[in-house]
Every structure is written in structure tokens, then in C-alpha cells.
Amino acid sequence: MASRPVLSRDVIVAASIGLIDRDGPERFTLRRLGRALGCDPTAIYRHFRDKDELLRGIADELISDLTADLPRDAGWRAVVAESCVRLRRALVAQPHLAAFARSGPPLHPNEFALTERLLAELHRAGLASRAAAAAYHALIELTVGSAALDTAVEALTPDERVATYAGWRRAYSTLDPVAHPWSVAAADHLYDGTAEDRFRYALDRLLDGIGGVPSATPGP
Amino acid sequence: MASRPVLSRDVIVAASIGLIDRDGPERFTLRRLGRALGCDPTAIYRHFRDKDELLRGIADELISDLTADLPRDAGWRAVVAESCVRLRRALVAQPHLAAFARSGPPLHPNEFALTERLLAELHRAGLASRAAAAAYHALIELTVGSAALDTAVEALTPDERVATYAGWRRAYSTLDPVAHPWSVAAADHLYDGTAEDRFRYALDRLLDGIGGVPSATPGP
């Protein structure tokens, strides 16, 4: 009668991702996860040693299909940009992923795949090994930084997020215009749009600087 | 008799920095801070609205004198690069600062000074307010990311650092060359040189992409 195996690693990871998607990573607690799963919070300890191991499991899952369905026929620039945008989304969704990145390079199957794809595309752009490696590092640095700066704000509700950005803009716009003329002048454009928009702009400027041959993808 | 004004913003910030240096940012709680200060933890709420405001105060203190002796007569590009390199060094030296940056800009005097100087130089480069703001965000994202990726390695001794980088390179060079040809090919150039070297390269590429008028500084 009693359907026994309610919980499993996969079920817990899937529910965790759903919960993080809905409430943000900051509100992700084992107590809430237990409530979402309809079980006691401590039941999770039957499947994961502690919260950190669960977060690693989530991180692996979030990175798993990062390179899965990247366009095969797009230009190198579009593929590189899309890869970085996806990595950034994964990092924002799971801040502990960024903490892992801090302690070293990927060195895991899914992440080797991402590095390989980025290096391949940079070679396709015409960069030699040394320049490709340097460009790869630059891209990862920008992506990790953008994600790190965005994690806290991303945890807010859309309304709160808009209010937060507006508050920051206002802080710059109301500075003493004699001491901070350029901050006041630029205030309306600081923290404008979404964080991903700002990242895409930064990424475009970096890719401009990296150069490489024009993408072979057909123009608009 | 009773010496009344035991607490002040400065005293609290100084004690916080000491506590973070000693125990690490993860263990920094108001209850521990209260114990370190010899007062009730909630007394801090007399001087800071909440923990977040305290963290901003700490971050601003750690950033102080960053813009103090920046060259006045150098080209915009040199000043921007030097500012970012210094900010990166501060972030690497005080990893907790990066964690604070996540919760938003400090919105305090020293941070405002840095932002103002960067925006001013970007205007000097010929960028209008919107482009200057976007470029500013891009520079901060790259700087924070580079610092975040470097903190763990920077904590090692020089020998350990060299060994760590060599180990990472080896991880890439010994991948299956059929599945990861470009990783194997680029392995010798991954994590090459110092992290600051890599950052300077990335910064140069980003500044190339940002464009702007050529710096007025005399050439070498």
C-alpha cells in the first residue's frame, strides 16, 4: 500500500531547482525544500551528506546541458556570446557555483566541454592558441564578475529589483553636482535595463576588442 | 564615571574588519561582533540600520584611498586601467569585499569617488553619458570577476601557486585529444603568467572594444 520511495537524489535536485527558480537562491533552505517535497526537511539527509553536497548536485545539473543545444551553424561570435550568457545564467541561478569557480577551473566533464567549445570557436575566429587562451580567460572573468554582481539583485522580486535599481540611480543623481558632475550626468544610465542586457553589452565590447575574423553567419 | 560613548560607526567598522580578517567573512555575525565589542549585539542597530548597511560601510573603508594618488596628467586609458588594477588588488587582498560587492554598490564616499573618476575618464575618452555608464559597468564586471577567480590562488604561497597553475594546465593537456583537441592545443597557454597579467590583457581587449579617442598621453 505505502508507496515507499518518495525521495531520490534526482527528485530532490529537481525540486531544488524549481524552488530556486521560484523563490531565488537566497530563500533556498532545507526547511522550505522539505515543505515543497511534502516531507520532513531532515529526510534530505538520507540522500545528501549536507546542504553543500546538495548544492554541488544542483550545480552539476545546472551546467549539464549548457553546451547541449548550442547552434552548430551560427557564427563563432554568436556561439561564444550564447555560451557565456548561459554560463552566466547558471552562475546567477546558483551562487555557490561561482564559489566553486573561485577554487579553481572546472575540471569536470561538463565544464571541459564548455571550455573546449569556447576555445574551438575562438580558433574558428582566427585566433592562435595563445590568443585564444587569453581571450578565453577574459571571457570567463567577465562572465563570473557579471554573475557575482547580479546574484543579490536577482534574488529579489521584479518589483523590488526595479525599485532597487531606481534607488541606486537616485543615489548617483542626487550627488553634489560640483564634486561628482559625471556621476550626476550618467545617473540615468547607470543600472539601466536588465543585468543581462548590461552583460551582453560588455560582452560585445570585449568581443570587439578580441577581434577575430567576421562571423560567417548570414547578416540580418 | 561611566564613559558613555563606547560605540560609533568608525569603531564598529574597525572592529568588523578585524573580526573578518581573523575569522573570515562567513563567520562574521552581529552576535560575534557584539561579543568582540563587549556590547550587546543589538547595540549596533543604534548606528547602522541593518547588517547590509554595516557591510557597505566596511566595503567603503576597504576601498578608501584607492583614487588618492592617481596620475592627473596621464591619458584616460592609463588612468582607467590603473584604477581597475587597483580595485582588483583591493578585492583580491580583501576577498570579503567581493562578497559585499554582491549586495550592491557601497553608495559611500570612497566608492562614489572611484565611480566619478572612471566616468570622468570615459567622458574624456569621448564617450557620451549612456556609453560611459555601460562601459563603467563592463569594467567593474571584468574587475570583480578577475578578482573573484584569483582569490583562492592568491592565498597560496608562490611555490604552491606555480604548482597549482601547472596542475591545471596538465589537466587540460592530458585530455583526450580527439574529444578536446583545442583544449589540448591551448593547454600550455592556459593560466600562463600571473593572474594580474591575464587581467591586464583582458582589460586591454575590453578597452579596445570600448574605443574612445586615442589617449593624449605621450607615447613611449
Next chain:
DNA sequence: ACCTGAACACCGTTCAAGT
């Protein structure tokens, strides 16, 4: 074998009360 529920040692924050 798997899950529960009480318990422990923590958090940030509020607020009435003290001096």
C-alpha cells in the same frame, strides 16, 4: 530502509525597558 520530530546551537531583527 526510509522518514519523522524533537532538540541543539545558531542567525538577523524588533521593541519595551532600563540608565
Next chain:
DNA sequence: ACCTGAACACCGTTCAAGT
């Protein structure tokens, strides 16, 4: 004016007990 201390609503985690 400044600080205390109890209280509230949370955390992650352990462990004996249930089924």
C-alpha cells in the same frame, strides 16, 4: 541618548524513535 535583554521568526544539522 544610548544600550540591554527578552522575544520572534527563522537557519543547518543530529539523533533517537517510529514504520
